[in-house]
Amino acid sequence: EAPAETETEAPATSHEHTRTGMSKASLKQAYIDNLFYIQGRFREVATPHDLYMAAAFTVRDRMLERWVKSAQVYKSSRARTVCYLSAEYLLGPHLANNLVNLGIAEVAQRAGEELDLDFKAILEEEEEPGLGNGGLGRLAACYMDSLATVQIPAIGYGIRYEFGIFDQIIEDGWQVERSDTWLRNGNPWEIPRPKISFPVMYGGHTEHYRDQAERPRVRWIPDMVISGVAYDTPVLGYGVGNVNLLRLWKAEATESFDFQTFNVGDYYGAVHAKIEAETISKVLYPNDDPEAGKELRLKQQYFFVSCSIQDMIRLHLNTVGPLETFHEKFVAQLNDTHPAIAVAELMRLLMDDHAVTWDDAWATTRATFCYTNHTLLPEALETWSVALFERLLPRHLEIIYEINRRFLDEVRVRYLGDEERVARMSLIDEAGGRRIRMAHLAVVGSRAVNGVAALHSELIKTTLLKDFYEMAPERFHNVTNGVTPRRFIVVSNPRLAELITEVCGHDRWIRDLDSLRELEAHADDPKLQARWREVKTAAKRDLAVWLKRHAGVLLDPQTMMFDIQAKRLHEYKRQHLNVLHIIRVYQRLKQNPNLGMVPRAFIFGGKAAPGYYMAKLMIKLINAVAEVINNDPQVNGYIRVAFMPDFNVKNGQRLYPAADLSEQISLAGKEASGTGNMKFSMNGALTVGTLDGANIEIREEVGAENFFLFGMTAEEVRRKQDEGYRPWDYYHGDQELKSDIDLIASGLFSHGDTNLFRPLTEHLIHQDPFMVLADYRAYLECQDRISTVYDRPAEWDRMSILNVARMGKFSSDRSIREYAERIWSIEPQPLGA
Numbered sequence: 001e002a003p004a005e006t007e008t009e010a011p012a013t014s015h016e017h018t019r020t021g022m023s024k025a026s027l028k029q030a031y032i033d034n035l036f037y038i039q040g041r042f043r044e045v046a047t048p049h050d051l052y053m054a055a056a057f058t059v060r061d062r063m064l065e066r067w068v069k070s071a072q073v074y075k076s077s078r079a080r081t082v083c084y085l086s087a088e089y090l091l092g093p094h095l096a097n098n099l100v101n102l103g104i105a106e107v108a109q110r111a112g113e114e115l116d117l118d119f120k121a122i123l124e125e126e127e128e129p130g131l132g133n134g135g136l137g138r139l140a141a142c143y144m145d146s147l148a149t150v151q152i153p154a155i156g157y158g159i160r161y162e163f164g165i166f167d168q169i170i171e172d173g174w175q176v177e178r179s180d181t182w183l184r185n186g187n188p189w190e191i192p193r194p195k196i197s198f199p200v201m202y203g204g205h206t207e208h209y210r211d212q213a214e215r216p217r218v219r220w221i222p223d224m225v226i227s228g229v230a231y232d233t234p235v236l237g238y239g240v241g242n243v244n245l246l247r248l249w250k251a252e253a254t255e256s257f258d259f260q261t262f263n264v265g266d267y268y269g270a271v272h273a274k275i276e277a278e279t280i281s282k283v284l285y286p287n288d289d290p291e292a293g294k295e296l297r298l299k300q301q302y303f304f305v306s307c308s309i310q311d312m313i314r315l316h317l318n319t320v321g322p323l324e325t326f327h328e329k330f331v332a333q334l335n336d337t338h339p340a341i342a343v344a345e346l347m348r349l350l351m352d353d354h355a356v357t358w359d360d361a362w363a364t365t366r367a368t369f370c371y372t373n374h375t376l377l378p379e380a381l382e383t384w385s386v387a388l389f390e391r392l393l394p395r396h397l398e399i400i401y402e403i404n405r406r407f408l409d410e411v412r413v414r415y416l417g418d419e420e421r422v423a424r425m426s427l428i429d430e431a432g433g434r435r436i437r438m439a440h441l442a443v444v445g446s447r448a449v450n451g452v453a454a455l456h457s458e459l460i461k462t463t464l465l466k467d468f469y470e471m472a473p474e475r476f477h478n479v480t481n482g483v484t485p486r487r488f489i490v491v492s493n494p495r496l497a498e499l500i501t502e503v504c505g506h507d508r509w510i511r512d513l514d515s516l517r518e519l520e521a522h523a524d525d526p527k528l529q530a531r532w533r534e535v536k537t538a539a540k541r542d543l544a545v546w547l548k549r550h551a552g553v554l555l556d557p558q559t560m561m562f563d564i565q566a567k568r569l570h571e572y573k574r575q576h577l578n579v580l581h582i583i584r585v586y587q588r589l590k591q592n593p594n595l596g597m598v599p600r601a602f603i604f605g606g607k608a609a610p611g612y613y614m615a616k617l618m619i620k621l622i623n624a625v626a627e628v629i630n631n632d633p634q635v636n637g638y639i640r641v642a643f644m645p646d647f648n649v650k651n652g653q654r655l656y657p658a659a660d661l662s663e664q665i666s667l668a669g670k671e672a673s674g675t676g677n678m679k680f681s682m683n684g685a686l687t688v689g690t691l692d693g694a695n696i697e698i699r700e701e702v703g704a705e706n707f708f709l710f711g712m713t714a715e716e717v718r719r720k721q722d723e724g725y726r727p728w729d730y731y732h733g734d735q736e737l738k739s740d741i742d743l744i745a746s747g748l749f750s751h752g753d754t755n756l757f758r759p760l761t762e763h764l765i766h767q768d769p770f771m772v773l774a775d776y777r778a779y780l781e782c783q784d785r786i787s788t789v790y791d792r793p794a795e796w797d798r799m800s801i802l803n804v805a806r807m808g809k810f811s812s813d814r815s816i817r818e819y820a821e822r823i824w825s826i827e828p829q830p831l832g833a
């Protein structure tokens with residue numbers, strides 16, 4: 001980049017220069033051009049959205065050259081490519097991230113200042129694509145960032161939902177859902193590819209026949225055909241020239257208007273097919289775990305899988321050639337079971353459309369797919385009724401039956417006479433209404449299976465997929481999740497990023513997170529500690545301003561510890577355990593107003609699935625407790641409670657930098673990994689957590705002395721369950737616990753209504769499936785220790801610095817490298833920035 005003075009003067013002359021130039025002058029010129037030629041505006045009349053669009057196009061232009069180059073190189077080198085099949089991508093805003101990955105964040109900001117633009121306001125203007133529910137979708141987005149950064153050729157395939165995850169507003173303490181109209185003002189990051197479109201079939205029947213060579217073949221005669229059209233978004237790696245492709249499919253009618261129907265006077269009938277087709281990519285299912293039996297959901301899954309596999313076959317035939325080498329060109333990662341139907345779809349396409357024999361098709365299929373499991377919760381394990389399959393995907397049902405028949409024969413030969421095992425391993429659950437077990441289909445059709453944290457991968461082997469593990473242990477792996485430090489440190493916490501760079505003397509850590517270890521040597525330095533604290537306080541101040549405005553709660557960033565739990569609302573995540581602690585502190589303060597405790601802001605964020613009553617009631621409870629506490633002058637100098645509305649990627653980026661304490665308090669064995677735990681810790685929050693998911697590995701990395709551990713282990717949980725867990729005994733055995741639950745039941749938090757929270761309190765006392773009561777006492781004691789340590793700033797700051805210093809393992813770059821080496825056998829294809 002040229003020195004500032006010459007830069008300002010240098011006019012951006014050539015066309016190419018304004019499209020690709022990275023200097024301040026080119027950026028300014030490009031911005032003005034884009035505002036004029038794309039938005040059709042000049043400065044004086046431009047809306048904030050116009051200003052954002054011009055910025056987005058300016059940045060996108062600079063990615064396109066790299067994108068085309070990447071595609072050319074990948075094509076000519078016939079690079080092996082990862083296809084990530086995911087029903088969800090929780091992408092978050094693109095603009096700031098792309099600026100960072102292009103390496104032009106600072107120069108763009110200066111260009112903006114010279115154009116008298118409010119840079120922050122422009123970033124805020126972006127509507128985020130919320131095409132996912134939570135951890136799984138956000139993981140897919142982090143992996144897209146890391147695939148490009150570690151220079152692995154990749155295509156992310158998914159659905160271009162017209163409505164993403166609902167917007168959450170809080171009314172009278174309750175969650176209210178509003179549809180997410182993220183596309184209403186256009187999406188500058190995507191490029192529609194109307195020519196890349198595939199037919200997707202549903203329903204009808206199959207015909208078995210012999211082809212000219214007398215080979216047995218099958219033809220599927222559907223009763224509905226729609227089109228999937230590609231919408232492409234470039235994904236640029238950090239500090240590299242590699243740009244990968246995120247290809248999302250939009251459902252369209254094959255013919256938008258049925259003239260025949262129209263001509264007989266049925267106008268509505270004439271557009272019906274169009275509406276029915278477009279419904280398929282209309283809306284994301286807002287459940288963290290799938291709701292069984294939803295026909296549209298199965299249609300969605302098959303829709304994007306079919307388009308993606310057809311696209312992969314097209315690319316292969318265009319670049320490499322014979323389908324025998326398909327699995328050498330592509331490896332396809334199934335992100336949970338949502339895309340598991342891909343196993344049957346690849347078989348179908350190879351056999352029915354390309355005349356490949358069963359054995360060859362099966363060899364190719366098994367060599368192509370790998371499957372990641374993301375949960376052990378029984379309600380989240382997908383099964384589909386055979387009847388639904390028969391109606392919607394008759395050909396796939398035949399294929400699944402045949403896969404199952406052959407597979408169970410292998411099981412029988414291996415385990416002579418063990419019919420119970422055969423029934424357990426079958427792809428079809430025969431007990432009570434026949435259902436297809438999608439996890440079994442994914443396992444049988446894949447060459448590798450992995451869990452997402454060490455404990456979770458162990459539990460997969462010993463519980464969920466025990467029989468499969470016994471049969472083929474070499475196919476089971478663990479790849480602990482990671483998150484991208486670009487978005488979750490550099491973009492969301494620039495002050496911390498700057499301080500780290502200064503202390504380390506380089507910014508290499510952004511691509512090599514292990515080098516954060518260099519911070520360790522400075523952990524006791526009082527000067528660094530003071531600055532570290534300033535950075536944290538500044539982030540807390542930003543969050544406090546935001547929460548004042550959007551939640552109406554006043555928090556003191558200077559004196560209060562910011563104690564944050566932000567994640568989907570779910571009983572297993574135990575937000576109610578957190579609430580019981582708050583109520584305990586409240587009662588203590590009421591009994592002794594001169595307690596002299598460390599002031600705390602208890603901050604929550606998260607959405608509840610719209611149909612999950614208990615989760616919605618927990619949101620109400622948090623807000624109800626907040627109302628009482630925040631308005632009680634006897635306590636509100638010490639404690640306050642805030643619920644951040646609409647926790648999404650953008651709002652998460654406000655929370656992570658501002659947390660002193662990160663709540664990771666799920667019942668051990670229930671949270672497969674968690675990734676919020678990593679985001680908080682990377683931003684210097686200390687964790688209070690159970691030995692669950694990736695918490696275990698975070699604790700191992702940062703050191704037990706820098707992690708606040710409490711609660712039962714997964715093994716203890718299992719034993720307690722086996723013995724017969726009786727929450728009633730805990731309730732009656734602990735006076736404080738009883739009085740905290742009784743206070744909720746008393747109506748204090750519900751304006752005297754003793755019924756409102758009864759479902760929650762009664763459920764806790766009598767069922768408590770996630771053992772809140774069993775872990776209550778240990779949690780409280782741990783929280784007391786936390787307050788003591790927070791009161792010793794030098795100790796706390798040291799722990800915080802060490803947490804950040806030791807987070808290298810949790811970069812998604814590390815996860816992707818592990819997938820590349822151990823699971824995908826794929827080499828990077830470096831392209832210079």
Ligand code: CBF
Nearest residue numbers: 135136374375671672673674675
């Ligand atoms: O692996 C990513 C995340 O996936 C989930 O969100 C999921 O949807 N199954 C899990 O609940 C998380 O533990 C996990 O981190």
